Amino acid sequence: MDNLKEWSENIKNSLSIEQVKDLLFALGGDPAIKNDIITSRTICHGGQSHKLYYYDNTKLFKCYTDCSESFDIYELIIKIKKLENNEITLYQAINFIISFFSLTVTAENFVYDNSELSDWQILNKYEQSISQKKEERIIELKYYDDKILKHLPHPKIPMWINEGISQEVMDAAGIKFDPVCWGIVIPHYAPNGKLIGIRERTLIKEEEVNGKYKPAILNYQMYNHPLGFNLYNLNNSKDNIRKYKKVIIFEGEKSCLKYASLFGINNDISVAVCGSSLTAYQVELLKELDVEEIIIAFDKQFKEIGDNEFKTWTKKLRDLNKKYSPLVQVSFMFDKWDMLDYKDSPIDKDKETFEELFKRRVML
Numbered sequence: 001m002d003n004l005k006e007w008s009e010n011i012k013n014s015l016s017i018e019q020v021k022d023l024l025f026a027l028g029g030d031p032a033i034k035n036d037i038i039t040s041r042t043i044c045h046g047g048q049s050h051k052l053y054y055y056d057n058t059k060l061f062k063c064y065t066d067c068s069e070s071f072d073i074y075e076l077i078i079k080i081k082k083l084e085n086n087e088i089t090l091y092q093a094i095n096f097i098i099s100f101f102s103l104t105v106t107a108e109n110f111v112y113d114n115s116e117l118s119d120w121q122i123l124n125k126y127e128q129s130i131s132q133k134k135e136e137r138i139i140e141l142k143y144y145d146d147k148i149l150k151h152l153p154h155p156k157i158p159m160w161i162n163e164g165i166s167q168e169v170m171d172a173a174g175i176k177f178d179p180v181c182w183g184i185v186i187p188h189y190a191p192n193g194k195l196i197g198i199r200e201r202t203l204i205k206e207e208e209v210n211g212k213y214k215p216a217i218l219n220y221q222m223y224n225h226p227l228g229f230n231l232y233n234l235n236n237s238k239d240n241i242r243k244y245k246k247v248i249i250f251e252g253e254k255s256c257l258k259y260a261s262l263f264g265i266n267n268d269i270s271v272a273v274c275g276s277s278l279t280a281y282q283v284e285l286l287k288e289l290d291v292e293e294i295i296i297a298f299d300k301q302f303k304e305i306g307d308n309e310f311k312t313w314t315k316k317l318r319d320l321n322k323k324y325s326p327l328v329q330v331s332f333m334f335d336k337w338d339m340l341d342y343k344d345s346p347i348d349k350d351k352e353t354f355e356e357l358f359k360r361r362v363m364l
């Protein structure tokens with residue numbers, strides 16, 4: 001289940017090094033932190049030497065003795081449970097992590113052999129607790145030093161200029177170029193303007209099979225961040241969103257840049273989720289701006305009305321509507337008129353097409 005994977009990634013990336021240390025401590029790892037690295041007893045295979053390392057920049061463990069491999073926090077839990085002759089699934093491991101950090105309401109929710117709770121129930125619970133405890137900053141967001149960006153070149157990027165993204169907008173968004181990995185560098189800022197992550201659009205065709213967009217790795221550091229706990233471009237568009245009480249939510253960063261290019265930076269009311277999920281946390285961020293209407297402008301994920309993809313896609317949008325429409329008005333820029341091509345964002349064609357789809361946006 002893709003969504004579960006995305007959520008588990010978000011959770012994993014949001015854990016602070018101290019939280020991971022707490023977990024290792026609780027599991028008997030006798031951990032110590034130094035320079036964003038934790039060293040711990042090799043509880044992964046029941047060993048005694050302190051050769052289990054955790055790297056906060058990649059959120060991965062590496063066991064330098066028996067296991068001699070890298071794995072994430074869920075895999076660690078699976079390994080430890082296995083030593084207790086308890087084979088657990090990834091889903092149960094995620095549940096364990098959520099419970100351990102009190103990301104769910106209570107720890108009693110966690111029962112090893114309980115497979116009755118659906119993934120969605122677990123995740124909904126997780127989301128509920130996020131919005132309830134937001135003030136306590138249960139999800140500690142990590143910020144990066146932005147000085148790395150100052151040293152990157154910012155050449156003209158013909159590929160994006162040809163798609164209608166203006167140089168002015170690219171400069172304002174701090175778009176740079178990574179000459180090492182050969183990719184377009186897209187800084188992500190939290191609403192407070194701090195650098196929360198950097199993503200990169202590869203320009204190497206062969207790399208695209210692993211995803212066109214990935215966390216940037218610059219000077220040996222990975223600038224990943226939990227995508228579900230931020231909205232791209234909100235740092236730029238928040239004042240306009242507050243003023244117009246409307247927000248347009250795109251999937252990709254590029255759509256925000258194109259929107260600002262077509263309608264002007266001063267009228268920009270766009271954000272991007274960098275995927276096709278909208279989390280309760282993100283809706284909360286928008287509610288703080290007194291938003292009255294959320295306009296979903298996701299990519300067209302079907303070829304023909306009525307085909308299988310159409311069914312899956314419309315169900316997903318209906319679910320989204322069901323979840324958030326009690327909180328705020330939700331509308332959809334949904335292309336029933338075949339104005340867009342498959343997988344187009346509503347902003348990918350010209351201004352007129354976007355305006356038409358905007359005018360015809362639907363409420364469920």
Ligand SMILES: [Zn+2]
Nearest residue numbers: 044045063067
């Ligand atoms: Zn090991």
